[in-house]
Amino acid sequence: MTSAVSILPAQQLAALNDAYRVAVARKRLRMTLATAVFFAVLVIAAIGAEVNPVTFVNKIGNFVSYFDRIGTLESGARVWSDIGEWFWGWKKWLALLGETVLISYVGTLAGAILAFALNFLAAENTSPAPWLRFTIRRLMEFCRTVPDIVFALIFVIAFGLGPMAGVLAIMIHSVGALGKLYSEIVENIDMKPVEGVRSTGASWIACIRFAVVPQVAAGFASYTLLRFEINVRGASVMGFVGAGGIGQELVVAVRKFFYSDVSAILLMIIVTVFLIDIGTGWARGRLFGKEARA
Amino acid sequence: MTRLLAPDSGELRGRYPEVFDRPASSRLAIPAMLLAAFGIFVFGLVELEFSPARMLAGLSQLGWITMMMIPPDPGGSLPVYLVALGETLSIALLGTTLAALLALPVSLLAAKNIVPSGIFRFPVRRFLDSIRGVDTLIWALVWINVVGLGPFAGVLAIAVADFGAFGKLFSEAIEAADKKQVEGIRASGGNALHEIRFGLMPQVLPVIAGQVLYFIESNTRSATIIGIVGAGGIGLQLAEQIRVLEWQKVSFLILMILVAVAAIDWISGKLRFAIIGQRAVV
Numbered sequence: 001m002t003s004a005v006s007i008l009p010a011q012q013l014a015a016l017n018d019a020y021r022v023a024v025a026r027k028r029l030r031m032t033l034a035t036a037v038f039f040a041v042l043v044i045a046a047i048g049a050e051v052n053p054v055t056f057v058n059k060i061g062n063f064v065s066y067f068d069r070i071g072t073l074e075s076g077a078r079v080w081s082d083i084g085e086w087f088w089g090w091k092k093w094l095a096l097l098g099e100t101v102l103i104s105y106v107g108t109l110a111g112a113i114l115a116f117a118l119n120f121l122a123a124e125n126t127s128p129a130p131w132l133r134f135t136i137r138r139l140m141e142f143c144r145t146v147p148d149i150v151f152a153l154i155f156v157i158a159f160g161l162g163p164m165a166g167v168l169a170i171m172i173h174s175v176g177a178l179g180k181l182y183s184e185i186v187e188n189i190d191m192k193p194v195e196g197v198r199s200t201g202a203s204w205i206a207c208i209r210f211a212v213v214p215q216v217a218a219g220f221a222s223y224t225l226l227r228f229e230i231n232v233r234g235a236s237v238m239g240f241v242g243a244g245g246i247g248q249e250l251v252v253a254v255r256k257f258f259y260s261d262v263s264a265i266l267l268m269i270i271v272t273v274f275l276i277d278i279g280t281g282w283a284r285g286r287l288f289g290k291e292a293r294a
Numbered sequence: 295m296t297r298l299l300a301p302d303s304g305e306l307r308g309r310y311p312e313v314f315d316r317p318a319s320s321r322l323a324i325p326a327m328l329l330a331a332f333g334i335f336v337f338g339l340v341e342l343e344f345s346p347a348r349m350l351a352g353l354s355q356l357g358w359i360t361m362m363m364i365p366p367d368p369g370g371s372l373p374v375y376l377v378a379l380g381e382t383l384s385i386a387l388l389g390t391t392l393a394a395l396l397a398l399p400v401s402l403l404a405a406k407n408i409v410p411s412g413i414f415r416f417p418v419r420r421f422l423d424s425i426r427g428v429d430t431l432i433w434a435l436v437w438i439n440v441v442g443l444g445p446f447a448g449v450l451a452i453a454v455a456d457f458g459a460f461g462k463l464f465s466e467a468i469e470a471a472d473k474k475q476v477e478g479i480r481a482s483g484g485n486a487l488h489e490i491r492f493g494l495m496p497q498v499l500p501v502i503a504g505q506v507l508y509f510i511e512s513n514t515r516s517a518t519i520i521g522i523v524g525a526g527g528i529g530l531q532l533a534e535q536i537r538v539l540e541w542q543k544v545s546f547l548i549l550m551i552l553v554a555v556a557a558i559d560w561i562s563g564k565l566r567f568a569i570i571g572q573r574a575v576v
Contacts, residue, residue, distance in 0.1 A: 045384035162343060
């Protein structure tokens with residue numbers, strides 16, 4: 001069998017080899033420089049964040065023993081040896097978890113409704129006026145850049161302690177986050193139906209209702225379910241600042257060193273988040289087929 | 295003048311029964327779902343003690359607060375705030391880097407094409423899931439108990455919280471990698487480690503780099519809030535000023551956060567573009 005590989009003349013080959021070596025060397029140099037810069041930034045950051053490896057090594061035992069401690073009842077027995085004692089407050093905690101889920105539900109839905117109303121004004125292809133689009137976009141950006149817990153801190157002062165502040169904080173944050181995602185979906189639609197509806201003399205509202213909404217409803221619902229999932233996690237810490245839900249109970253347990261309570265509440269939060277994840281995943285799969293689950 | 299024939303609705307109905315005569319169950323499904331959603335919404339409003347009176351009082355209060363916020367003014371503590379902001383950025387950067395370094399080996403264990411056996415993969419995945427189920431703020435509380443108040447607790451909190459997220463994302467990136475390169479390495483006599491190093495990593499690293507940069511961005515946001523529980527950074531200042539009702543300082547701090555986040559967004563956007571090219575950025 002004859003070989004099909006043709007070998008270039010030595011002269012040409014040498015030139016090509018040299019060029020290759022130069023290119024590789026340049027790439028290596030760039031790589032080294034980037035790594036060096038990155039490490040320098042890391043070191044500066046480490047000094048800024050008061051990172052102290054000695055503290056870490058000395059205290060890492062605490063981290064392990066912390067999990068040991070939250071796994072131990074007051075009597076010294078392991079938590080799972082007496083489930084009743086471990087989850088002694090399960091009625092109260094379950095009610096608070098219910099409140100947490102409700103906070104995120106109401107917050108997400110209210111945010112989704114507002115985002116639905118606003119996003120058509122913010123999308124490139126459906127916005128009636130450029131100035132309106134610009135304003136709404138900046139407003140949404142503000143809503144999603146300020147963390148929801150900061151809103152909660154301020155709302156707790158304005159509306160008083162309680163879940164209402166948490167709901168409003170989650171709502172504002174969801175308006176920003178969902179509004180952006182929604183308007184991106186709207187920007188990707190097929191404009192032909194819109195033109196068709198408009199050619200019949202329909203108003204802007206009618207165009208949106210009959211040409212845009214049918215195309216985007218599934219995507220909107222999918223993103224909303226995803227947001228609900230994220231908000232359940234967010235709502236679980238709203239109580240840290242007094243804005244309702246299970247967080248209040250958790251922060252008290254951590255600060256007062258009620259170790260077995262910490263593990264019980266954490267476990268309940270994790271299980272709830274799991275169930276919500278699975279539930280919304282299932283709902284998205286049911287509603288829009290398997291590809292929407294990713 | 296020609297006219298279109300009027301459509302024969304009877305014939306159309308006969309031809310497309312699934313469009314015209316849908317069974318009641320499929321016609322009513324969506325309204326029923328919307329009604330149920332709305333019902334829970336109203337129940338939630340009642341249960342969570344919403345009332346128009348409280349809403350109104352709160353809104354007027356909020357209006358006052360907004361008025362008091364203008365103009366933003368650091369009131370002489372600008373240097374302190376700048377240091378705090380630097381601390382926040384450091385927390386985000388270090389926490390994310392640490393998380394990525396820890397997550398890379400674990401994500402290999404959670405990837406289907408590296409560990410085909412479900413018995414090993416399943417516990418690793420559940421482990422990562424349960425870490426992700428716990429919010430960064432909760433991790434911050436735990437770490438404060440361990441290493442004391444301060445930004446170091448924040449770094450560790452972000453590292454642990456992101457470790458869960460990265461483990462999942464990285465393993466998905468690894469599973470999506472092309473098998474052919476790996477097979478090529480195996481065909482030329484490489485062992486399992488060679489396969490990972492030369493077959494897998496060159497494909498996966500750019501994707502991972504993009505994700506890490508994106509997380510640094512979003513962690514700048516998380517790092518601003520972990521100060522609220524005492525884990526350092528600008529959140530500590532923010533929570534304090536809100537508690538003592540110094541609204542001008544509060545609005546100044548919020549502005550600082552917005553500017554910092556925008557700046558980090560811009561930088562990491564550029565970097566991602568440089569690392570993986572425009573197509574992959576979107």
